[in-house]
Amino acid sequence: MFLINCPFCGERDQSEFSSGGEAHIVRPKQPTELSDDEWAEYLFMRKNIKGIQFERWNHVHGCRKWFNIVRDTSNDKILSVYKMGEKPPVNYK
Amino acid sequence: MLDILHPNISNINKNNIDINLSEEKIKINIRGKNKEFFTKVGKILSIILPSESNTSSSNENYDVLWLSPDEWMIYFDENKNSNIFDQLYKDISSLNFGSITDVSSQLICINIKGENIFELLSSGSPFNFEKFKNNVGSSTQTIVNHIDVILHHKSKNNVNLFVRRSFSEHLYEWLVDSSNFV
């Protein structure tokens, strides 16, 4: 349980949000050109990182906006929040 | 005229909490982000849309709540300005400057007033009301008893709560029940 600083509404309880999983997985431009393996990679395969992970979250019970966060999954500490379309912070790997 | 069926919400007063079904209101959801959109809205409503999160702006006719960077809700008593929706729709939606949606029946407005209302709301919500209760004009979207709500701090210790119609009676029951424990 933790607080998330929604880039639009400010700091709110995590129960107002829903998690959209790993961030920066780009939907293939031409799915029909992909092999079954490549399509499975996009659909199912995840880094599932223990440590610093880039993720998508949605303020579903608030402004309904999607945004990205950088979170340490080993202690749930949020290191950075940035909007969709913005460049991910470079100081985390 | 067709009869209106109101939700089964009656007036309750206990522990310095007053819960009422508010009188019938028009609610309009407005969305947009370009310059024409803001100009048109300002002209039609004579109001500047609040750009700061969790705030509202009001004049003698309308209240406008900030919902997200490109979304607001305007509400007002039904007997006023009945053609404002048509005007907004014609000048904005039809011209593709933004999107105007009538949500009058989507949302039920429950008015809650009294000294203990923030204690009541806090007992079923993860929202931190500390700033909200000291600032008349604050607005927010959050959860109360697991139900999505829009809250508007209309005047001191007087909150308009907007909830989806199908959840309204259930939330009202919870509010009445929980008033016993504040």
Next chain:
Amino acid sequence: MKNKYSVFSLIKNALSQHENWQQAWGNPEPKKEYEAIIVGGGGHGLATAYYLAKKHNLKNIAVLEKGWIGGGNTGRNTTIIRSNYLWDASAGLYDHALKLWENLSQELNYNVMFSQRGVMNLAHNLQDVRDLKRRTHANRLNGIDAVWLNTEEVKKFCPIINTSPDIRYPVLGGTLQRRAGTARHDAVAWGYARGASDMGVDIIQNCEVKGIKRNGDKVEGLETTKGFIKTNKIGVVAAGHSSVIANMAGLKLPLESKPLQALVSEPVKPIIDTVVMSNAVHAYVSQSDKGELVIGAGTDSYVSYTQRGSHNIVEETLKAILELYPIFSRMKMLRQWGGIVDICPDASPIISKTNIKGLYFNCGWGTGGFKATPGSGDLFAHTIANDEPHKLNAAFNLNRFVSGDLVDEHGAAAVAH
């Protein structure tokens, strides 16, 4: 076996104030090289090593555990064992495990306290009824004991359930598997550790894997906190941490790791002599031999390795529990914890080879791996020893996410077990 446990050994050791029991398993330093290394000293990993040594004649095996054996999800689950799964592949897998459970205390000469007290699954709406009846019919044809109970029969089998029709989660019926039940989770790990150790398996605790050494598409060994260990067969059974190990080999798995919570009440006199599960409301309950209510909740919706979980998940579960069992309303909860479970998109496990030669994964058990412990170990041992799956785990390969042939147990197992 060096020190067989029996009434006689108990009496004999009583005479010496129980000070002369032999250590149940050894505490060796790692050798330079092993025929096979199992990463993860939980129930599944220890069982894998046990069956590798016992049935496949491997002589030189190590189990590496970063903490202490059974200190992960083996020691954190709600100990439910059942095999009433919907799909043929799952039914085959879990019933294989259940059959091994039935004889496990004898097999290991270690009391795992397997108690066949029955597991009942409740239906709370018409679709639950359809789904559970479908599963019951499938179970019957697969030779798995399962019966449908109507509301009165549910009440009779477990009288403390509130079956009033006007509650939030009315009970429309349920299924019962009488062969199902619970076992003592620590004992399972300890029993397998003792059995494996006895056959020469090195159980190395406080030894964390830091890297996987590859030579092209083959594994060559493991970097650990106790140095490099050479091997060409690595079986990873690291539950919630499977992806962490996979990333070391440059592999991605179709997994997300999330906290699954459980809680335990103060001990009370016997009040519920079975296990009742309610998937639709994310709540299940049984009573331990000590008298505590053991309550299982749902998972958080986000990836986390914190072993905590959110308060609102517990709140939801307790709300449902109190609605179904009003008699528990004054019970105090003693402790709450979270275990990190690795969940596959189809809620079925993976017991599979990978495209790296000598690297095998046993993971994705999600919320219900404990029940499979003996079967999982047996089949994973077969897969590692033969470099190909047993027919009972063939469907649980990694390739199903590529071809689309998922074993979709979500309907039957979306929540906890």
Next chain:
Amino acid sequence: MSKLEDYLQTEWPELDVYLTSVTDHYSTASICGPNSKKILNKLFPNLDLSDENFPHMSFKEDKLENINCRIMRISFTGELSYEINIESKYGHSLWKMCIEAGKEFNLTPYGTETMHLLRAEKGFIIVGQDTDGTMTPSDLQMDWIVSKKKYDFIGKRSLYRSDTIREDRKQLVGLLTDDPKEILEEGAQIVSDVKSKPIDMLGHVTSSYFSPNLNKSIALAVVRSGKTMKGQKLIIPMENKNINVTVSDTIFLDKENKRLNA
């Protein structure tokens, strides 16, 4: 809608689209059956209800005493039928007016169980009851719903994986019991041979009813390779007996859609 928001905000933010829920803003009344056109005509006398101007699967707007309504000619029962949307606060008034207008035609309210039976007679599926997460439109014999022309749409690629194009997948079929009075249990398993061990399960019954229109029992089921099995005899092994069934078309009544245009 949350899935749509997700795609809109994260995959295609350049689209000039806004999503606003109006689920609770509208209430719906469905008028259904051969007299529905006459009843609708009484409620909306100025609306042109002719088949040319208001065909099946089309949509019009009109007013009921000054209140805007959306009227759709659409059917989940297989009967000629209209759905009327009105602002929720007037939903109860709309209902009363429909009942009043329908009195002379013996109009009667119907509930969801009736609706479920009527749709099953027509072979209309309920997603979640007749399907689970593994079914494709092709498995449901609904290939017509999937565009052949579009280069891409959400989910398209997954339809062409090696196991989603297999011919022997579970596919939607109709089942008729040899004894027309025998009603199958929803969830019951289907086999071709009860002697084999272990028994090879081909699929299961998803929907089952006694149809008063046909005076016999009907069922929908998913069966492995079901598409090619029409006319084949199968067995439903229950605890105490085996029930013999024959695979049929999924549409049991009015295959020509005559009732839709009654």
